[in-house]
Amino acid sequence: MTLGPVILDLESTSLSAEERQLLLHPAVGGVILFSRNITDYQQLQVLVADIRSVRGELLVCVDQEGGRVQRCKEGFTRLPPMQVFHGLWEEDPTAALQLARDCGWLLASEILAVGIDFSFAPVLDVDDSFCSVIGDRAFSSDPQRVSELAGAFIDGAHEAGMAVTGKHFPGHGSVRGDSHLELPTDSRRFDEVEARDLIPFVQLQPRLDAVMPAHIVFSAVDTEPVGFSARWLREILRQQLGFTGVVFSDDLNMEGASVAGSYVNRARQALQAGCDLVLVCNNRPGAEDVLQNLEPDLYQCQTGDRDSMRARQRPQADELRCSERWQNTSSRLQQLQAAKS
Structure with missing residues (x-):
């Protein structure tokens, strides 16, 4: 059975009978896990295996960034917010880039080892504290530094075997509003966005496996939010930037x-605008x-290859934790997280 375009969530820490039936629907392409679905490492292993026993081809994903956004905790390294790398850069750029790469490798290795395919990371937004929902999730308020640090993170994640998703295209860091709670509007012209927020996406797009657009209206560019905008997704992202990977809503x-109305209208408009997979959570x-x-x-209107998001290799958890690289990186990142807290 081929992958459908819908990514679903689950209600609890195990699959219900109803959810087993839902996962068999041809429109379903994967499952995203939240904190409510995870109690400990062993339970998470069992849940992922159970999902795959229903339909082995489904993608299993999670939001695992570090800082405020870390769904997998018990049995996983506690990761700092990515903005700590900006401070490290001020002291030693070479060391900051190496640790950012090791962080990408460790984050990816840990979720791959438990059976998950990928995390929706890295954040490519340009911000420090301007946007309420981004803030320290961003690597930096300097777009070039975001590109370099996130690029190192991407290289590490790829080294581990995980596909990466750059978000939130074309940048969520220059609006104050939280798109979880409202529809933010950015009135800047395209050339102004291009000169700042878009820089990491332009520079890193050849290394991105996927992109996630923001629910923001850039009113000088299009009247539709980016995730529902063919102007942004087909013309700018695909044609102008040359992106060939997967687009997630x-x-x-x-x-x-x-603003798009009912849930089926939201999914329909996102897919018609150029998304390959849509999250309905x-x-x-x-x-x-x-x-x-x-x-x-x-169901099959995609441009990007959904199968490219599958794990490319999986480490054994015991071997991973015994490795010198994991031990050194985990210790350093936990120290940074403790200092941040």
């Missing part, structure tokens, strides 16, 4: 997506609406 349950009736009413001809 951000969660269609976010308030920034509500934290609203089971909305997800069922999409599965029941999304037109089958939209």
Whole structure:
């Protein structure tokens, strides 16, 4: 069975009978895990294996960034927010780049070892504390530094065997509003966005496996939010930037997506605009609406290869934790996290 375009969430720490049936729907392409789905390492292993026993081809993903956004905790290294690398750069750029690469490798290795395919990382937004929802999730408020540090992170993740997703295209760091709670508007011209926020996406797009657009309206460019905009996704991202990877929508349950109406309309508009896969999370009736009413001809309208997001290799957890690189990197990152806290 080929992958469908819908990424679903789960309600608890194990699959219900209803969810087993939902995962068999041809529109489903994967599962995203949240903190509520995870209690400890062994339980997470069992849950991922159970998902794969229902449909082995499904993608299993998670938001594992570090700092405020870390779903996998018990049995995993506690990661600092990515902005700590900006401070390290001020002291020693070479050491900062090496640790950023090791961080990408460690983050990827740990989630691959438990059976997950990929994390939605890295954040390529340009910010320090301007945007309420981004802030220290961003590597830096300097776009060039974001490119270099995130590039090192990407190299490490690829070394481990994990596909990477740059978010939130074309940049969420220059608006104050949280798109989970509202639809932010950015009135800058395209050339102004291009001169700052877009820089990491332009420079890193050849190394990105996937991109996630923001639920933001750039009113001088298009009236639609980026995730529903063919202007942004097909013309700018695909044609102008030459991106050939996968495009994920951000969660269609976010308030920034509500402008598109019902959940099936949100999914339909995102796919028609150029998304390859859509996340429908934290609203089971909305997800069922999409599965029941999304037109089958939209199931395979993608440009990016969804199969490219699968894990390319998986380390053994015991061997990983015994390795000198894991021990040194884990210790250093936990020290940084403790200092940040």
